[in-house]
Amino acid sequence: MESARTETKNLRAPAQVMRLARMGSFHQTRLSFMRALLRNLRDRQWSFSRTRWDVDAKGIGVAVYQANGPDRIYSLICYANDLPPEKRSDRVIATEWDAAFTLFDGIPNADDIERLRNNVPKQEAGHCCQSELVLARANRSVRLFEHVVERLARGLQPDKDAIDAVGYLMRTTAVYGNGKFGISDRERISDRPEFASAFHSELMAVWLIRSFTVDIAEHMAQVRGGDDAVPMQRDLRRRLGVGNSTGLGMAPFLILHPSLIHSWMLARETALARVRNLTESSEVSRNQFSELISRMMLGVESWKTADQRQQLRIEQLKKDLLKLTAYVKSPGLKIHLPWNALVEWSETALGLEGQELVVSLVLEPHGELVDDLADTMAVDEAQYFSIDGSQSVDQTLEIIESHYDWALKLDYSSREQSARFWYYSEEKLEPRVGERYEEPGAEKEYPLCYGRDVSAMFSDLKSFAEQFGGNSMIAKFLLSHPQHRHSVRRIQISQRLEYSEIQDNLLACDMLPIDLLRCKLSFFGASKFDPKSDRWVRINMYQHAPFYDELKEFESDGWIYPPLVS
Amino acid sequence: MKCSLNEIELNCRKAARGCGLPWGVADEAGKAMRWLHAFGLDAVTEYAMLLGKYDHSRYLEYAPLSLEGVWQARAEILSPIMVGVSLCDCLEMMTQRTIETAEIARPLLAAGFLGQTALDKEQKVRIKWGNVALVLYRDELYVFGKTEDLTIASTTSLTCERLSVVGDSMFEDSGVRQELHIGDAVVDPDAWAQLSEYAYRTYVEATEASRLSGAGAGLNDND
Incomplete structure (x- = not known):
């Protein structure tokens, strides 16, 4: 025992x-959101079906996948597009995609489908409302999509090695939730058991998108091959996940949500x-x-x-x-x-x-x-946001010395330790990293470097203590030093939540932004990290996972590890 | 026009920063405006008028000079943003005494700061100006008196105090409970556009170099 x-x-x-x-x-890990989500969906006996497939011979049209849970129904609405190859880009600054998606709260009627047809394919340039929970888009893999369509159209199965070399038919290039572009605020759905944990609505959408990627390939094969065309074998299909390109858009999240x-x-x-x-x-x-x-x-x-x-x-x-x-x-x-x-x-x-x-x-x-711990991976961030103004200046100094000793050791006036700066570009508000001493824009730096900022506050706080006494309330310090407000909030959170702060300098010349991306994506449950630079990475989501028509019969939830016999 | 609460929070946050306020203050300003809109109070319009009228890059001049006595600014009027953050910091102090301010602009916005603070069950707060009072308790908001005073441009005095949670008859008389609504919020398009302009000041101009090196995406991504 x-x-x-x-x-x-x-x-x-x-x-x-x-x-x-x-x-x-x-x-x-087995606590990662994709895995916890599929366990929940299976255990709570969700059922799924494709309720609409209205896609023409060019691959343009609408598909709807419906998710029926114990209390609620959601629908993934897919808008398929015939995108010229020269327009295909995974960058956030792209404006057209092979397919666009929304996860809809309930069952959409004809008016909803039409309203969203005018907004969802535009992504950031459109506007949705609270009935839409997730907004996403995806591009085909040039390497694999055509191979699969071509083989299926001729009545043949795709080559397993070709599938394994890529691992997906389509890549999502953004999956938006929480109020972005008018869609539902997270707090509207956070009390629903299926979405209580972070990112579960987004990952439900991605899981259903995976089914769409296979269906659209089989549809195009059918158009091309007619009666000769065949569907994909299940064991091959299972080897397909959903690709994803992730850039710096994800990096600030880890810093901005400490609790x-x-x-x-x-x-x-x-x-x-x-x-x-x-x-x-x-x-x-x-x-x-x-x-x-x-x-x-x-x-x-x-x-x-x-x-x-x-x-x-x-x-x-x-x-x-x-x-x-x-x-x-x-x-x-x-x-x-x-x-x-x-x-x-x-x-x-x-x-x-x-x-x-x-x-x-x-x-x-x-x-x-350990699986019960997956239910603890959500938090009411508001509980930790407020500053306790009654804390004394001395207490604050003590927390800095004990929790930020790593930060106090660094010399932020050196070029190496302050080489970078984080900013938001006016282009689609994309977060970027600049070279402080070579590029313009550092005056608009985004506050992602708590090591430096807490260090700067430390010396001001010591001077304040000498002048006004260490037992002064931090509220008094903040009255004359509101520029340190974000740092005071931060150290009070660190005092209560010890894993809230990354103990490295995010401005250093050797800092690798992809480390932030990989950490976050691992919690999502991603695999096959494939860095394309130090700032963006390709990943695979749901590779080897059951499809919705396999969920009930799927006993093992160690699906993420490839099967020994295939 | 309709927005999500998250859009309101982010636009108001960046607008504060775009007007020169420190990030830590801007963070709370965004949450304060979000909180007010969740209760159906049009903070965006008030906020745009405030930021349009007073130069918040001189924020210290609009902040209370001291936490002692009646709070007053070095400038002609107090900013509800600078008062708002200090009220949050003084929740504990309010168990000892009522806080009173001198003239303050757009007082409703100051209430938003207290609202976004996680008030636990021991913290019931009343904030009063003109002929109106708000009582904040847990995630509830009650309005007393003349609702037209909610959106006055300024008031000569604002008071803020902690109330006893037990045995208070406040809710049995004339208070109107505001409905909490998480979802689409209605905002004035002109005010929204004005805030978006301020927010825009926080963005760095895009160049071909930043497109490649800043985002690190020089490689072919179409494969």
Whole structure:
């Protein structure tokens, strides 16, 4: 029998976890939102159907997929387009796409479909309303879409290697939620069980989009091949996820939502601690673990990237997986505190990618022990937003010294430590990173560097304490120094929520924005991280996941690891 | 025109920054305007008039000089934004005494700051000016007196105090409970356009170089 000890023991320290290099090595876990969402949909017996397919021979038209839950119905409305290849771009500054989508609250009537036809394909340039929960768009993969259509049209199945080389038929290039462009505010739906956790509405939309990507390919094959055309085999279809291109748009989120990020990190770290605190391992969990390592090896084999840095990391990860295989044989997992010993070993023997993969893998055989934590990954951010003005200046100084010691050590006047600045471009309000000493615009810097800002406040606060006394209320300091208001709020949040702050300088010349993207995307449940530069990354979502017509029969929720036999 | 509450928050936040207010103040200004709109109070119009009339890049001049005594500004009038953030900071102090201000512009907006603060069950607050009073309690808002005074351009005095939660008969008399509505909010298009102009000042002009290097997307993304 496995038994658990207290869960706070063996929690990894924020100073270890909240570092960009480590966060940029995170992999999905069983707590990731895609996986938690599909578990919920299956367990609560949701059913799905395609209720409309009105797409012409050119691939232009409307499709609707309906999701029926215990209390509510949602509909994914898809607007398919015939996009000239020269207009296809994944950048946020694009204005046309191969398909545009909205997740609608309820069942749309004909008027809704027409109203949205004039707005959804325009994306940012259109305007939606509160009945629309998610707005998204996608482009075809030039490499794979035509191959699949061409083969299916001739009555043949697509080539498995071709599918694995890309992994998706279409890439979403933006998936918007929470009030963007007039769509529903998150608080309108956050009390619904299916959407209580962050990003579940967006990820439900993406999961249904995956079905559309296969349906549109089969439709085009049917148009081309007529009676010769065939649908795709299920095992091949399962190898298709939804691609995604993610740029800097996602990066500020991790900085601007400290209490939410804390809840995500704490859930993940608590899950790890619970497993580490198990005094022994069961035979079932050992067998599952060994199988997962083999399946993960397949996953890593099909992890393709042209990015040199990531390629080296993948090579290292392959070696680390071999080391892990050897470890499982000897000393093995039949020892006292087996999972804790494994994690401690990984920290000395494996690279960061490998260490964080071990975190993901050790959670897998322990769903009953950790899955409840997925429900804790949401938070009422307003609770933590208010400043306690009665806190004394001395108390504030103490928190800075204890929680921001990493930040106080840096010299922000040096060019290396202040090389970058974050800003929003006037072009579709895209967040970007500039070179402070080479490019214009630094006077419009966006406040994403709390290390520097808290450090600056620290010296003002010390002067204030000398002049007015350390027992003055922080409210008094803020009256004359409102420029430090965001930093005071921040350190009060850090005091209460220890995983809320990234302990690295986001302005440093060697800072890699993709580390932020990867961390966030791992919580979504993405895989196959394929950096295209240090600022944008391709990923795959829902690869190997069940489609909606397979959800009920799908017993295993370890779907993200490729099957051993295919 | 209709907006989501999130759009109101973001546009008001950036507009504050575009007018020269610090980010930390702008963060709360956005949430304050969102909160007021959630209760059907047209903060966007009030806010646009405020930012249009007073130069908030001189924000310290419109802030209270001291938290002691009657709050007054160095300038001719107090800004409800600068008063609003200080009221939030002084919630604890209000258990000891009522806060009173000298002349303040657009007083409704100051109430929004208190509203967006997470008031726990021990914190019931009354804010009064002219012939109107608002009582804020948990996520409820009650209006007492002359509603036309809600949107006056300025008032010679505003008071703010903590009320006892137990045994208060406030809700049994003439207070009108405002409906909380999460969803489409109606905003004046001219005021919205004005705020969007202010917000625009926070954006950096796009250049071909920033398009490539700033977003890091020089590679072909059509594959």
